[in-house]
Amino acid sequence: MFKVEKKKLLIVCDDKTKVFANQLSQLISSNDDTENEVIGSKDGSVVASVWEEKHFLANEAAISSDQNILFIGNTKPAKSVIPNVTEKFNQYGIHYGWLGNQAVIYVEDKLLKKEEYDRFNDFCKRQKKEFEEKVKLNQLHSTPNVMKGIGLLLPYVYPVAIFSIISSMQAKKKIMKQQHHMAVYHFYMNALTLFLED
Template identity: 40%
Template sequence: MKKLIIVCEEKCRVYGDYLSQLISLDDDTVDSSVGTKDGTVAAQVWLEKDYIANSAHISSDQYILFIGNDKLMKEKSTHMKVVFSQFGMTYGWLGKQAVLCVEKVVQTSEYESFISFARSYQSDINVLIGKKTTQKALPEKALIPAKAALAVIQPAAGVALAVKQLTLNTKIKKQQYSCEVMKFYLESLSDFLGL
């Protein structure tokens, strides 16, 4: 049995738990394996602080997957071969260490393509950005009072818009991580572990 330590930055713990749950599933069929063959991998999920506290005792024979995009994860990925990189999601490995991260939130212009890609791994993914609807143009006379009112409320509206965009980006990033973990489990974990 292969032993895998999944090291997560604090905010990515949920994705380490998700991968551990996928590994523990009895999801193989009589004809084929789904992800890794059932019963061949044992996973532990650690936070980054756990890894730092135990790093002096970890052998180079230990399989480790780092999830996140903070300083430690970037250092670990410096020399790793990128195996997958699309829609801001990247993972790769060198030897028995791998890194899985979302480097950037998928752009609005690519979101529809990302959703199609993600649905090939998770059919229940929700669409967060719809097709833009066009608004009817107001006559120029109606715009003059609107512009004066906008000058007064614009700073508050700008802050509200920024908060809304940040919330949307956070939700999209969650979708990216979930998709990437599922893809890694289904298509790459066995290769990484040499199974």
């Protein structure tokens, strides 16, 4: 019986996206296949290493072009890869794609509108990846930033505008966290094997 060579994947992240890099590494190392179905990548077929951006940049010159690399987030090295990749997924502010041995997963830095967030939650449900905490969005969250800025100048709406801005920032942070978790999960379930074999 011959031994199957494992694919090696280098996952590059920064402090903000390390939790998502670790999520992917944990999904790869989990034994989740069933007798009848391969879930994500075949169990034991991929070895993942997580590197922070600074470690990657310090060693970039020594990394060969045949090394499979996945960048998570809008890091400096990811920004140099994003314009060149062929986008494979672009929905709900989530993007991923690859070209050759370099792939990237990132989330748009913007707050989803209420209807978009509802569609995102429906999508997560269909993918069997639901989030316990649903972010409550209202009309103020969807108000354009220019209107919020004008609102700051009007004394009678000042408290409402301030609350809206703070509330929007908190909602955006929570939603982007959910988007990142979903992006990594979706990539693992639908694209990791394709990327490694492409």
